Amino acid sequence: MLHTEFASDNTSGICPEALNSIIEANSGVMASYGNDDWTRRACDAIRDLFETDADVFFVFNGTAANSLALASLCQSYHSIVCHKLSHVETDECGGPEFFSNGTKLLLADGADGKLDLADVARVVAARTDIHYPKPRAVTITQSTEVGTVYSLAEVQALGAACRDMDLSFHMDGARFANAVAHLQVSPADLTWRAGVDVLSFGGTKMGMPVGEAVVFFNHDLAQDFAYRCKQAGQLASKMRFLAAPWVGMLQNNAWQIRAAHANAMASRLGAALSAMPGVALMFPVQANAVFATLPETTAATLKARGWSFYSFIGAGGARFVCSWATTAEQVDALVADIRQALP
Numbered sequence: 001m002l003h004t005e006f007a008s009d010n011t012s013g014i015c016p017e018a019l020n021s022i023i024e025a026n027s028g029v030m031a032s033y034g035n036d037d038w039t040r041r042a043c044d045a046i047r048d049l050f051e052t053d054a055d056v057f058f059v060f061n062g063t064a065a066n067s068l069a070l071a072s073l074c075q076s077y078h079s080i081v082c083h084k085l086s087h088v089e090t091d092e093c094g095g096p097e098f099f100s101n102g103t104k105l106l107l108a109d110g111a112d113g114k115l116d117l118a119d120v121a122r123v124v125a126a127r128t129d130i131h132y133p134k135p136r137a138v139t140i141t142q143s144t145e146v147g148t149v150y151s152l153a154e155v156q157a158l159g160a161a162c163r164d165m166d167l168s169f170h171m172d173g174a175r176f177a178n179a180v181a182h183l184q185v186s187p188a189d190l191t192w193r194a195g196v197d198v199l200s201f202g203g204t205k206m207g208m209p210v211g212e213a214v215v216f217f218n219h220d221l222a223q224d225f226a227y228r229c230k231q232a233g234q235l236a237s238k239m240r241f242l243a244a245p246w247v248g249m250l251q252n253n254a255w256q257i258r259a260a261h262a263n264a265m266a267s268r269l270g271a272a273l274s275a276m277p278g279v280a281l282m283f284p285v286q287a288n289a290v291f292a293t294l295p296e297t298t299a300a301t302l303k304a305r306g307w308s309f310y311s312f313i314g315a316g317g318a319r320f321v322c323s324w325a326t327t328a329e330q331v332d333a334l335v336a337d338i339r340q341a342l343p
């Protein structure tokens with residue numbers, strides 16, 4: 001059956017390395033609520049990956065990871081600066097505001113879905129009076145909602161600015177694996193060494209069935225986070241099955257092999273689309289997503305033929321997302337159908 005699914009990396013199955021670990025963890029009885037050996041191993045694997053003694057917590061999805069991480073940075077009278085296209089603003093149904101008891105998201109801009117340093121400073125300085133929620137944190141998405149990647153220097157500059165403005169720095173890393181695969185830099189350099197205080201480390205999109213890790217590089221901010229997870233219904237009783245895939249994905253560098261493949265499929269698709277008349281790439285293809293403007297009739301024809309892709313993300317256009325499971329043949333079949341559907 002033709003694979004027509006390019007809506008999201010969330011539609012892929014479980015990659016073998018994650019599944020094999022779950023099967024291996026499924027033996028006998030084990031302590032619950034994270035007191036098992038698999039959770040310990042997964043936390044240690046993440047600490048080894050980031051080369052630092054981070055506090056690690058596992059939650060069920062990215063909205064919880066982002067909302068609870070941001071809530072741990074702010075009081076209800078604070079505000080958080082984010083990009084106007086950020087997931088926390090557009091696709092978390094008010095989760096960050098809810099779980100922080102009212103922290104306000106302040107929208108800033110920047111090209112290619114990336115926060116512009118000057119615009120962050122503008123937003124932070126715009127209001128300093130008592131009547132306005134005090135800026136307390138900045139959040140960026142790496143890789144971004146539009147398939148771009150902050151360079152190491154850009155993250156470092158934002159980290160330095162946060163330090164200078166006494167702001168905490170959060171990274172929505174739902175697709176952090178894809179950003180590392182693109183940049184080929186160390187996870188430590190791209191996070192805590194650049195000033196990131198807490199990372200929502202995406203597992204679901206990299207090939208796990210479910211699960212994200214919240215990685216605190218700033219121990220003070222992790223205080224009582226376990227209670228925040230429990231109260232939000234994010235403490236898994238059978239934690240070993242949330243943790244085991246991390247062991248499988250982080251060993252033998254599977255997380256990067258799989259992410260690099262997804263990125264390569266997106267690059268393959270982007271290269272083909274950029275050569276098509278009437279089709280234009282909206283953003284550089286740097287991770288595993290391609291955003292393109294298509295002739296209206298083309299998009300409708302593709303949907304009618306069963307192709308699945310979103311048109312509501314970011315700045316519009318058609319979003320095609322490749323995952324660890326996407327094959328070159330599937331990309332080429334999509335390209336052929338797009339070409340055939342052009343006016």
Ligand SMILES: Cc1ncc(COP(=O)(O)O)c(C=O)c1O
Pocket residue numbers: 010061062063064066087141144145172174175204
């Ligand atoms: C940039 C980004 N952040 C976070 C998430 C997490 O969302 P969810 O709650 O659907 O796992 C997603 C989508 O899955 C996303 O695309």
Ligand SMILES: C[C@H](O)[C@H](N)C(=O)O
Pocket residue numbers: 007008009010087091313
């Ligand atoms: C948009 C949706 O929430 C999901 N984060 C995705 O990228 O497919």
